[in-house]
Amino acid sequence: MLRRRLLDRLDVPTIVAALGLALVGMLAIASATAEQPGRASLWQTQLVWLAIASTVALVVMTVDYHIWAEFALGLHAAGVALLVAVLLFGKAVGGNRSWLDVGPVAFQPSEFVKWTTCLATAAFLSKRVHNRVRLVQGLQLVAIIGTPMALIAKQPDMGTALTFVPIFLGAMLLGGIQWRWVLGAAVVVALLTPVGWGHLKPYQRERILTVANPDRDPSGVGYQVRQSKIAVGSGRVTGKGLFKGTQNRLNFLPAQHTDFVLAVIAEELGFIGAAGVLVLLYYVLYRGLVAARSSQDRLGTYLSLLVVCWFTGQTAINIGMVVGLMPTIGVPLPFVSYGGTALIAVMCGVALIANVRGHRFVN
Amino acid sequence: MDYRERWELKEYQSEQRLGRRANLLHATIIVVLTGFLGMFWYLQIVKGVDYELLAENNRLRRITMPPTRGVVFDRHDAILASTRPALNLVLVREGLQDADAQMKRLESVLGIPYQGMKDRLTAMHRRPTFEPLVIKEDVQLADIAKVEARREWFPSVEVEETALRDYPDGPAVAHAVGYVGEVNESQLAKIADGSIQQGDIVGKSGIERQYDEVLRGRRGWKLVTVNSLGRPFGTSQPGRIPEDGRPLKLTIDKTLQRTLVEALADEVGSGIFMDPRTGAVLALASTPGYDPNVFTAPVSHTTWMSLVNDPRRPLNDRAISSFYAPGSTFKVLMTIAGLESGAITPSSTVACSGSVVVYGRPFLCWKKGGHGVVGVHGALVHSCNVFYYLLGKRMGIDTISKYAKMFNIGETTGIDIPGETRGNPPSAEWKERTRKEPWYPGDTISVSIGQGLLAVTPVQMATMISAVANGGSLVRPHLARDADVAPVKLPVSAGTLAVIRDALADVVEEGTATRAQLGPIRVAGKTGTAQVFKKSAGVDADKLSKDERDHAWFVGYAPAENPEIAFAIVVEHGGHGGTTAAPVARKVLEAFFADRLPPKPTPDATPAAGQLQARLGSRPEAAGAAPTPAR
Numbered sequence: 001m002l003r004r005r006l007l008d009r010l011d012v013p014t015i016v017a018a019l020g021l022a023l024v025g026m027l028a029i030a031s032a033t034a035e036q037p038g039r040a041s042l043w044q045t046q047l048v049w050l051a052i053a054s055t056v057a058l059v060v061m062t063v064d065y066h067i068w069a070e071f072a073l074g075l076h077a078a079g080v081a082l083l084v085a086v087l088l089f090g091k092a093v094g095g096n097r098s099w100l101d102v103g104p105v106a107f108q109p110s111e112f113v114k115w116t117t118c119l120a121t122a123a124f125l126s127k128r129v130h131n132r133v134r135l136v137q138g139l140q141l142v143a144i145i146g147t148p149m150a151l152i153a154k155q156p157d158m159g160t161a162l163t164f165v166p167i168f169l170g171a172m173l174l175g176g177i178q179w180r181w182v183l184g185a186a187v188v189v190a191l192l193t194p195v196g197w198g199h200l201k202p203y204q205r206e207r208i209l210t211v212a213n214p215d216r217d218p219s220g221v222g223y224q225v226r227q228s229k230i231a232v233g234s235g236r237v238t239g240k241g242l243f244k245g246t247q248n249r250l251n252f253l254p255a256q257h258t259d260f261v262l263a264v265i266a267e268e269l270g271f272i273g274a275a276g277v278l279v280l281l282y283y284v285l286y287r288g289l290v291a292a293r294s295s296q297d298r299l300g301t302y303l304s305l306l307v308v309c310w311f312t313g314q315t316a317i318n319i320g321m322v323v324g325l326m327p328t329i330g331v332p333l334p335f336v337s338y339g340g341t342a343l344i345a346v347m348c349g350v351a352l353i354a355n356v357r358g359h360r361f362v363n
Numbered sequence: 364m365d366y367r368e369r370w371e372l373k374e375y376q377s378e379q380r381l382g383r384r385a386n387l388l389h390a391t392i393i394v395v396l397t398g399f400l401g402m403f404w405y406l407q408i409v410k411g412v413d414y415e416l417l418a419e420n421n422r423l424r425r426i427t428m429p430p431t432r433g434v435v436f437d438r439h440d441a442i443l444a445s446t447r448p449a450l451n452l453v454l455v456r457e458g459l460q461d462a463d464a465q466m467k468r469l470e471s472v473l474g475i476p477y478q479g480m481k482d483r484l485t486a487m488h489r490r491p492t493f494e495p496l497v498i499k500e501d502v503q504l505a506d507i508a509k510v511e512a513r514r515e516w517f518p519s520v521e522v523e524e525t526a527l528r529d530y531p532d533g534p535a536v537a538h539a540v541g542y543v544g545e546v547n548e549s550q551l552a553k554i555a556d557g558s559i560q561q562g563d564i565v566g567k568s569g570i571e572r573q574y575d576e577v578l579r580g581r582r583g584w585k586l587v588t589v590n591s592l593g594r595p596f597g598t599s600q601p602g603r604i605p606e607d608g609r610p611l612k613l614t615i616d617k618t619l620q621r622t623l624v625e626a627l628a629d630e631v632g633s634g635i636f637m638d639p640r641t642g643a644v645l646a647l648a649s650t651p652g653y654d655p656n657v658f659t660a661p662v663s664h665t666t667w668m669s670l671v672n673d674p675r676r677p678l679n680d681r682a683i684s685s686f687y688a689p690g691s692t693f694k695v696l697m698t699i700a701g702l703e704s705g706a707i708t709p710s711s712t713v714a715c716s717g718s719v720v721v722y723g724r725p726f727l728c729w730k731k732g733g734h735g736v737v738g739v740h741g742a743l744v745h746s747c748n749v750f751y752y753l754l755g756k757r758m759g760i761d762t763i764s765k766y767a768k769m770f771n772i773g774e775t776t777g778i779d780i781p782g783e784t785r786g787n788p789p790s791a792e793w794k795e796r797t798r799k800e801p802w803y804p805g806d807t808i809s810v811s812i813g814q815g816l817l818a819v820t821p822v823q824m825a826t827m828i829s830a831v832a833n834g835g836s837l838v839r840p841h842l843a844r845d846a847d848v849a850p851v852k853l854p855v856s857a858g859t860l861a862v863i864r865d866a867l868a869d870v871v872e873e874g875t876a877t878r879a880q881l882g883p884i885r886v887a888g889k890t891g892t893a894q895v896f897k898k899s900a901g902v903d904a905d906k907l908s909k910d911e912r913d914h915a916w917f918v919g920y921a922p923a924e925n926p927e928i929a930f931a932i933v934v935e936h937g938g939h940g941g942t943t944a945a946p947v948a949r950k951v952l953e954a955f956f957a958d959r960l961p962p963k964p965t966p967d968a969t970p971a972a973g974q975l976q977a978r979l980g981s982r983p984e985a986a987g988a989a990p991t992p993a994r
Contacts, residue, residue, distance in 0.1 A: 176377060250421070252590075282396050
């Protein structure tokens with residue numbers, strides 16, 4: 001009787017899918033860093049991060065999500081405070097001030113805030129009286145999601161900031177915004193696009209233009225996109241074999257263990273490998289949708305769906321970049337890319353889904 | 364409906380809406396991920412082969428390995444042209460940063476103009492980045508040291524090994540061996556078999572050009588796996604090993620070649636010395652020359668223009684491409700024609716009074732008082748014009764033309780150097796065809812003493828006199844040892860040749876070319892003067908400015924009895940052949956017969972010097988005797 005309860009409460013398929021993605025990522029990271037001086041043991045580091053992330057995720061999963069929701073605003077406020085701290089005391093890596101040194105490890109608060117944003121937004125949506133997003137609720141959502149996004153954009157880490165957009169859109173959609181508002185917003189965005197274009201930095205404009213025409217500047221901005229597409233395409237059906245990707249190992253592929261890790265998989269494991277990763281990712285998202293449907297209350301539903309929005313957005317931006325449909329923006333592929341904080345964040349995210357799923361029969 | 368029912372209805376509606384919107388989210392996810400799956404399908408399966416090729420092109424660099432050009436040797440295996448290692452200063456374009464700053468520093472440290480470098484770097488932007496920009500070719504160690512001392516200023520500047528053509532004797536071999544250079548568009552178009560490509564070094568003139576296919580070799584290549592920085596990675600795949608050019612042995616004798624160039628000194632002119640029995644060229648020079656080494660590295664525009672625009676035209680190979688009136692040297696051929704055609708016999712005589720009226724016009728002999736009664740021998744030895752005016756009139760132009768053609772006058776000799784010209788043959792048909800003018804009888808009279816319309820190249824005269832020397836066979840002059848062809852026996856009687864050879868020996872013995880005397884070795888030859896301007900006729904050369912003087916000829920061979928070497932020399936505006944051209948021949952012959960001549964006296968007296976001086980005293984020029992002005 002007790003054993004059955006435990007198994008029921010543990011969302012095994014979701015956890016297996018997430019861990020499977022992380023293990024595929026580990027192999028790809030090992031291959032991607034094998035020839036990079038001083039980075040050859042990075043996959044072991046990632047293994048340690050996975051252990052840490054799993055432990056944290058276990059805690060997130062075991063503690064009832066209603067309790068997490070109680071502390072949601074506080075956690076989110078703490079996260080925003082960390083983002084302010086990053087701007088004040090952070091460490092700059094590659095032009096972005098997005099890291100905080102915590103003892104021996106560097107920590108990216110922006111990844112953690114993605115998680116608290118989902119939690120706080122779900123708590124907000126589930127507690128409101130009117131289940132329709134109008135002006136007031138809309139502004140409240142902007143405050144919850146837009147504040148960290150603006151702080152991250154200030155780092156300036158445009159990629160991570162961009163991942164808050166799907167969460168925001170998801171919150172509006174799931175919160176019950178009326179379609180006429182959506183339409184109106186779309187018109188406003190369309191009208192404001194030229195203004196926004198004027199505010200972009202020249203290199204950002206170049207990146208966007210390069211997506212439309214990859215041959216625009218094959219040696220400069222177009223280079224990364226082009227090399228990624230060559231890596232993916234040259235993998236063909238079955239790939240060149242693990243650890244045998246030339247684009248990867250000869251360093252033609254940029255950021256091959258982080259943002260372009262899927263290109264490594266596609267090159268070395270071919271279409272089969274890339275499709276496999278897509279299927280696993282879809283499965284994790286699907287499990288989120290299942291958990292949302294089976295949830296006994298709105299909080300669980302919102303929580304699962306917002307995490308799904310977060311993962312979907314981040315996945316779409318990353319893969320879009322790898323196959324050359326999106327500008328080059330530094331966004332990791334959930335579970336697969338190298339990065340400790342990012343891994344902890346997505347594992348905690350998937351833990352929320354499992355948490356919701358696990359508590360479907362409670363009370 | 365009470366409040367509670369309304370609330371429950373609203374709750375139900377929002378529940379339904381949330382469910383619909385969750386489904387919308389699900390649909391979005393499926394569309395996006397299916398789209399990505401389709402994109403992977405397109406990239407990996409539809410376009411996979413193309414991208415595989417692109418990945419291979421990324422990875423594999425085809426590194427060209429140039430062949431080493433064949434060495435050119437002289438007849439004694441001394442090196443005339445070889446390839447030496449050299450160092451180039453290059454700017455590595457792979458991962459190049461701060462190019463401007465580095466080039467500006469190069470300008471300040473080495474004085475290489477910044478703008479030029481920048482322009483060439485810009486011009487290279489479509490080339491693969493692993494090809495570096497060559498900043499300076501054949502750089503000296505001092506310049507490398509300047510760069511190395513400031514290493515941190517020049518992160519992208521490297522020294523690259525290369526090979527350059529090297530001519531150890533420089534100007535001395537310029538016109539015989541020629542020079543090499545980077546292949547140009549027209550040559551690329553001409554040799555379309557893919558054996559040469561942009562950037563290859565090919566022969567541009569002389570032997571280098573004539574035997575380019577032998578000397579060039581075939582470039583090879585290898586495939587090297589490189590990383591994104593262009594650094595080699597792992598092992599390279601074998602491609603094709605370059606085939607080095609084959610060595611070429613010439614008939615040139617480097618010592619004679621040097622002596623000839625030194626003997627011509629500052630004169631404008633040319634000389635060709637060859638073995639009259641085979642046509643093997645021993646020395647071939649044209650002055651002023653140029654240093655073929657300047658062409659090995661890309662020639663700067665100014666250097667090139669100064670060579671092209673030099674009024675003395677140093678790039679011209681005068682020995683094969685300049686043609687002049689042969690002057691009295693043509694009398695050799697006239698005599699052969701006269702004797703062979705039967706117009707005269709060895710015992711024919713003419714009375715020379717210093718001038719003769721032919722076709723109603725007076726023609727002068729060079730000797731004002733006349734030669735008196737002269738025979739065939741005397742006419743040739745003393746170069747009596749009147750004798751040949753009358754001989755020419757008797758034979759007519761067609762007979763002269765027939766024998767000139769037989770001896771290759773006005774025809775190319777087939778020497779294996781590109782650029783040989785024909786000159787103007789003594790032919791009525793030729794004049795009518797090219798000048799559209801009839802042949803006048805007076806033209807024949809002018810041609811009879813080697814003036815007028817007739818123009819010949821030095822190599823033609825060398826071939827003609829070789830035939831006299833070797834007993835009547837026409838040889839083909841050549842510089843490559845393997846290029847000799849069998850001499851063609853001409854229908855000329857031995858008796859005729861004996862008369863000529865006897866007279867030619869006396870020309871040096873007692874006639875116009877005493878300055879060519881060589882002690883125990885008897886030299887035979889004939890001087891000549893090619894009129895440049897009418898006004899020079901009958902005026903002493905010393906009284907004319909250099910540019911107005913006639914061209915001086917000397918053709919001949921030695922030893923007179925059993926010739927081993929034949930020659931033709933032209934000194935432009937040299938005045939009398941005997942004064943300027945004959946000493947050039949003597950200096951070269953002296954070197955040729957060095958082991959058969961008594962040792963030369965040295966200016967500072969050694970114990971034996973006085974004795975030697977006495978022995979050599981019989982040679983007028985050695986004793987410092989003033990030469991008699993003579994033609």
